[in-house]
Amino acid sequence: xxxxxxxxxxxxxxxxxxxxxxxxxxxxxxxxxxxxxxxxxxxxxxxxxxxxxxxxxxxxxxxxxxxxxxxxxxxxxxxxxxxxxxxxxxx
Numbered sequence: 001x002x003x004x005x006x007x008x009x010x011x012x013x014x015x016x017x018x019x020x021x022x023x024x025x026x027x028x029x030x031x032x033x034x035x036x037x038x039x040x041x042x043x044x045x046x047x048x049x050x051x052x053x054x055x056x057x058x059x060x061x062x063x064x065x066x067x068x069x070x071x072x073x074x075x076x077x078x079x080x081x082x083x084x085x086x087x088x089x090x091x
Contacts, residue, residue, distance in 0.1 A: 020069045022082045028059075032087040035060045040079070043069035049081075059084040 025037035039056045040046050046053050049066040059065060064081035 019077045020067055020079045022065065022067055022079055024082060028082060029085045030087075033060075034086060036084060038065055038067075038082060038084075040067040040069055043076075044072040045070045060086065062086045 020041050020043070023039045025039070028036055030036060036059050037056055038048075038059055040048075042055065046055055047068045047070075048057055049064070050057060057065070062085050064083050066079050066081050068078045069076045
């Protein structure tokens with residue numbers, strides 16, 4: 001006797017299932033000399049657009065910041081950028 005064919009299962013290799021989301025410790029529009037900590041979700045390793053490799057970085061300059069995380073086997077997609085603006089407020 002023959003059984004029915006099961007539904008297909010999709011297997012993705014080489015990417016974590018989602019983009020990491022960067023969390024800012026406060027506002028991202030700062031006065032000169034200001035700073036904001038940017039944190040990636042917990043993972044095994046990190047690669048920020050700045051080249052840093054820790055879970056949390058401190059942004060003190062204007063720019064777009066992204067991160068890619070890895071669990072040791074697979075890498076995530078690159079996160080959406082978080083934009084930090086420094087020095088444009090009437091401080």
